[in-house]
Amino acid sequence: MTVRVQAEDFDLGHEVAQLTLDTNTVGAVVSFIGLVRDTTGGDLLAMELEHYPGMTEQALAAIDAEATKRWSLAGSTVIHRYGHLKTGEQIMMVATASAHRKDAFEAAEFLMDYLKTDAPFWKKEHLKSGSQWVESKKSDEDAKDRWKA
Amino acid sequence: MKQLEVLYFAWVRERIGIPKEQITTDAATVSDLIAELSAREERYALAFQDMAVVKVAIDQTLSTLDAPLEGAREIAIFPPMTGG
Numbered sequence: 001m002t003v004r005v006q007a008e009d010f011d012l013g014h015e016v017a018q019l020t021l022d023t024n025t026v027g028a029v030v031s032f033i034g035l036v037r038d039t040t041g042g043d044l045l046a047m048e049l050e051h052y053p054g055m056t057e058q059a060l061a062a063i064d065a066e067a068t069k070r071w072s073l074a075g076s077t078v079i080h081r082y083g084h085l086k087t088g089e090q091i092m093m094v095a096t097a098s099a100h101r102k103d104a105f106e107a108a109e110f111l112m113d114y115l116k117t118d119a120p121f122w123k124k125e126h127l128k129s130g131s132q133w134v135e136s137k138k139s140d141e142d143a144k145d146r147w148k149a
Numbered sequence: 150m151k152q153l154e155v156l157y158f159a160w161v162r163e164r165i166g167i168p169k170e171q172i173t174t175d176a177a178t179v180s181d182l183i184a185e186l187s188a189r190e191e192r193y194a195l196a197f198q199d200m201a202v203v204k205v206a207i208d209q210t211l212s213t214l215d216a217p218l219e220g221a222r223e224i225a226i227f228p229p230m231t232g233g
Contacts, residue, residue, distance in 0.1 A: 034233050049232070050159055052225060055209035080232060092233060112233060118211060120225075121232025122159035133160045136202075136229035 001068060001076055003060040005051060007083040012093055019075045019097040026074045028101040030108040034091040043127045049082040049091065052120035056080070063114040067096070070110065071103040078111060080121065113143040150175055151218065153182075157196070158227035161203070164196035179205045179224060180214045202228050 002018075004010075012031055020026045038044040060078050067076060073096055080092040094111045098104040123134040156169045176182035183203070186193040197203055205212050206225040218224070 051232070052156070052158055052206070052209070052227070055206055055225065058209055059211070116233040117230060119232045120158065120206070120227065120230055122228065123231045124159070133228065134231045136231050140233075 001061075001064050002078070003057060003064055004077075004079045005053075005056050005060070006079065006081060009081070009090055010079045010093060012090075012095070015077050015079065015093065016095050019077060019095055023074055023097075025099055026097045027099050028104040029095060029097045030101070030104040031093060031095040032108055032112060033093045036085045036087050036089050036091055038087050040125070040127060043129060044087055044125055045128060046087065046126045047085045047091075048124040048126060048131075049085060050122045050124065051080075051082045055120050059119045060115065063111060063118060066114070067107045067110050071096075071098065071107040072100075073098050073103060073107055076107065076111070078115070080115070080119065082121070110147055113140070113147065116140045117144045151221075153218070153221065154223045155182075156223065156225040158225065161196050161227050165192050174218075176218055178215050178217055179207070179212070179226075182218065182224065183214070183226070197226075204229055 012033055016029055016031055036047045064076055064078055075097045077095045094108050096104045096107040117140050125132050125134060150173050153172050155172050157165050162168050174182055176185050183197050187197050204227055207216055207221045208223050
C-alpha cells in the first residue's frame with residue numbers, strides 16, 4: 001500500500017514494477033492514469049491543482065485501506081500530483097495488484113470513485129480567456145454510491 | 150470560548166481572501182461557526198451563500214455541517230472536491 005502526494009511527475013511502468021517486485025503470486029495488475037484534458041475546445045492553457053496537505057495523505061490512505069479490506073490485494077499504489085500542470089500531463093495514477101483480475105479491476109475502480117469525491121483536491125482551469133474552478137459532478141457522487149450496497 | 154484554526158480552500162479561500170485564520174468562538178457546530186462568520190463580514194456571506202456546495206473537515210476528517218465542534222482544533226471549509 002503506497003500513497004504519495006507530490007508535485008513531480010511519475011512513471012507508471014516503474015510503479016507497476018515495484019508492485020510485483022518481490023512476489024510471484026501476483027497474476028493481475030490494473031492501472032489507471034488521469035490526464036489534464038481540455039474540455040474547452042482549445043482554450044485551456046493549464047490546470048492548477050490545490051490540495052489540503054495533511055488531510056490529503058490521510059484521506060487517500062483511508063480509501064486505500066478500505067480497498068485492501070474489501071478485495072484480496074497483493075499491493076496498491078495511489079499517486080496524485082498537485083500544482084501547475086499543462087494539458088496532457090499526468091495528474092494521478094492508481095495501480096492494484098492481485099492474484100486474479102477481478103479483485104484488481106474492482107479495487108482500482110473503487111479507489112478512483114472514492115478518490116474523486118473524498119480526497120481534498122480542487123482543480124482550477126487556466127484558460128486564455130481567464131480562469132475558473134472545475135465544478136464537481138453529480139455522476140461522481142453516483143459512481144461512489146454504487147459501492148455502498 | 151474555544152480557539153480554532155480555520156482553513157479555506159479553492160474558491161472559498163479566494164472569496165474570503167485568506168487561506169487560514171485563528172478564530173475564537175462559542176459556536177457549537179460548523180453551521181453555527183459559518184453563520185457567525187457570515188454575519189461578521191460580507192466576504193464570508195458571499196463564500197457561504199450556497200451551503201449545498203460547502204463541505205467541511207474537522208481535524209482533517211470529512212465531516213458534516215451539524216457536527217459538534219467540541220474538542221476540535223482544525224476546521225477546514227471548502228467546495229466539493231474535484232481531484233482524480
